[in-house]
Amino acid sequence: MRVVLAINFNHDGSAVVLVDGVLTGYVCTERRSRLKKHPGLREEDLDAVLADAGVELRDVGHVLLCNLHSMDSPDVEHLHGSDLKETWLEFWVNQLADRVRIRDQVIPCTVNPDHHLIHAAAPFYTSPFDAAMCLAIDPTGCRAFVGRGGRLYELRRGYDDWFTANVGYTSVSVELFGSSIVGAGKVMGLAPYGRSDAIDAADWTAVRTYEDLTRLADAHPVPVLVGAAELNASLAYAVQIGLERQLDAVLADLAEVARRNGVPPNLCLAGGTALNAVANQACFSSSWFERLHLHPACGDDGTAIGAALWHWHHVLGNPRRRPPNAELMYGTARPSATDVTTAVREALSTHGGRVTATEHRDVGRAAAELIAGGATVGWFEGAGEIGPRALGHRSILADPRDPGVATRLNAEIKFREPFRPFAPAVLAEHSERWFGLTDSPFMLRACPVLKEGVPAITHVDGTSRIQTVTSEDSPGFHTVLDSFHDLTGLPMLLSTSLNTRGCPIDETPADALGTLLQTGLDHLALPGVLLSKRQ
Template identity: 65%
Template sequence: MTSPTVRVILAINFNHDGAAVILREGRIAGFVCTERRSRLKKHPGLREDDLDELLDQAGVALSDVDHAMLCNLHNMDSPDIPALHGSDLKDTWFEFWVNQRNDTVRIRGNDIACTVNPDHHTLHAAAPYYTSPFESAAVLAIDPLGCRAFLGRGERLYPLKRGYDDWFNANVGYTSVAESLFGSSIVGAGKVMGLAPYGRTDDFDAVDWKAVSNFAELIALASANPVTLRVGEKELNATLAYCIQLGLERQLSAVLDDLAQVCARNNVERNLCMSGGTALNAVANQACFLASDFLQLHLHPACGDDGTAIGAALWHWHHVLGNPRLPHATPDLMYSVRQYGRRTVGAAIAARAGDLIVREAGDYLDATAQLIEEGATVGWYEGASEVGPRALGHRSILADPRSPTMRDRLNAKVKHREGFRPFAPSVLNEHAAAWFGLADSPFMLRASPVLSDAVPAITHVDGTSRIQTVGASDSPNFHALIQRFHQRTGVPMVLNTSLNTKGLPIDETPAEAIDTLLNTELDYLVFPGLIVTKPARK
């Protein structure tokens, strides 16, 4: 049953990875990720000017909003935010007031019907399910708060009581390992995944992971005969990272085995959707999916709590209001709404004119492909920024995947991060299967073996790579650039990492991209039709 009154939904995530979305007639009309605008990584909630930006993107006023979803409000606080920024940052939020019944929120004098703190894992699950092409699917939401499963049928999302939290503890263990090794759970988990293969050992292949019940037992297991890796002044226990990664994969496989049986008993198609912060673990995603009985996998690029705002709006529109499912094209999931045109780019360049050398390039795609072929590191900036934490070809640093020295050079001179951390390829989808045995992975959330030794810069120590496949309709200019590089080199991919430096969110504006060029040893920055560099050092 559809609602004749609700047409515009505002959904806000107040937890870390603050974000907000406006859904109009079931379509995303505006999206804001707070950290991209505040430049404070993991910034929770939404500020006044972020709300202004969101409304401007969507072309609506607050008086047009029919329902507001207030997600993770005061009940999902992470100690990492004060540790990172010296404050919980709640003082930066826009002003609002919720009535005693929690059914109305007042924002700037507008009283809006609202839902406060809908179930967290339901919101995680909703983002991939409602954007998937599946009529029915099993949906799994895993993060440090739990492992919860759902069945999706049509417009409805049904929670399952499976008791996974009784024994699934690798989600919590992963955060503990991240804190132990890198001082933070919410910014360290990705580092743990990258470090894990350095600590590989056959000693743990037969471990019963249900018997590892707490962090102390995990530490004892990994410390008996550890493989260590020196990073700066610190000696990292890589075996600890390997243990928790292996434990995650074993436990996730057990969950997927159970879920596949649930699907069979309930006549649900063998489709799988995954979300929650744990679904950012591309290695576990692909390994466990391949080992399962599921046939198709769909993920949303915003697996973290930024995606709960999107999930909340879609869940209310479809599950609560009963509106029919809509098809979602891949680019609509990958990129936000706000684009920065040539005028904004020109103003940013003019503001730093004395520090820059700028040349116009009619065929800037071929010129960029040549620069990459010749060994340059190139910032690539176009269109709207990416949704989620991975650069997908609009705010990227690109380089030659064939270079045996490029990984170390990028880590040390441009990204300013740990030397063990790997880089990903963006590969033409039509060639992906031949190079990686995998196609249709547009969000950089699945890792697979590299089937050639010709691309060492994107090959991790375990022989895998977290790939982004690029279709012609996903990002036409980015696809065309990779085609030009392929024509020049015979390699249908480029190395792709996010356009930012250590500790900062992905660059949002042209001015921020220029700052990255000027403050690192990045060689070039490319805007559509323009190639920007710095004067040679004297």
């Protein structure tokens, strides 16, 4: 067997094709449907992932159907008025759940491989570690595994008996923002506004229930006005501190297990909770572990990747390989030059009174010059990002020295809450001097900003969630950063996702042009061409 297909049917629907153990096809359903958190896979998405991989359905030797009937949040129905299962491709599974019929093909299958196992598999099998402790946390549980060679073994540690911060974070997200799966990131951004010595010094052994948590926060309220709503930021801070304290305890226990069993100090984190970059870095830094690896798709979009890799290595026994970062960061669907040209022509034909197009041999240098002059620039190149973070292929870029640009981005371009922070992309060779960290290619680690002068990417608590960029990972994006460094002496740019509130990250040139035309964004850089708003 050479070809494995895995599909995630939960929110953040996705599919992956492995050919000889290499990810050759990947789709995230929401990027194509334009419906955020779209679960499952549609017929056209199956066509796309097979075409990207260069295979046909009859070539597939095994199918993994992940997270069937386990949609763990009402958010999809709340967002779209439907659970969207009616959009799924048609398939039939036999009574033994070992064969699936898709279209006219009957293929061996695995139904619902363990959810936390396939979460953990994504970072472990893509890590440089021969052995590691692997931890997967999301609102449905906290589970640990030992990875050795090509296999993953579950640890029976009973964390779910006392690890409650994952559920508490979901509850706070719903209370403050009316949503769990789209509110958690907002809670993390709001948390430092609610910091207080009283909450830090509280008797946390007495905080056992959600009611205990809310009583603690209500006793020390920090109101933050967001539109017409007044939010108690101390509730966000309390649940963030609770998460970090419980994660500290888990990592201390895992360290003891690792020492007893001769596992080196390597840690892999996964699950939706691993998107909490603040907790990731704070708890890892204070732990016994020395090396950390995460996959950029920590959420359920990454379970399809983890399932395919687990089947290839753990079940079939195939040897591991260390994929380059670029293979983990970016998908497989690359818009062609024809796609770009067509989108530009249509924009000029329809909106020629609003935009101009200028061809550039070095569009990265041109973009950097505009940003240095105070402009905001959408940067679009190659395949879109895997996972929810913009990693320089679908990004909005701005000057991190500008103290007013964060307010402008939130109000006029992103249309989101004013407390939401922005992150930097920094040249890797300069990262340690600015942030004390050299290895954060997926923007999943937050650390202190060590130097002044970059207010737009410095959060209220003095930290920033960084992406370290090398020319090997993203040559085109590296050129923009390098050019900005040459022009200004600053080795970083503010980088946020190319989209607006409530919309998935832009996937196609047409999507990106829509963002340019519908927002206060000044320019859009596409391969070889720069589109600019007419003054």
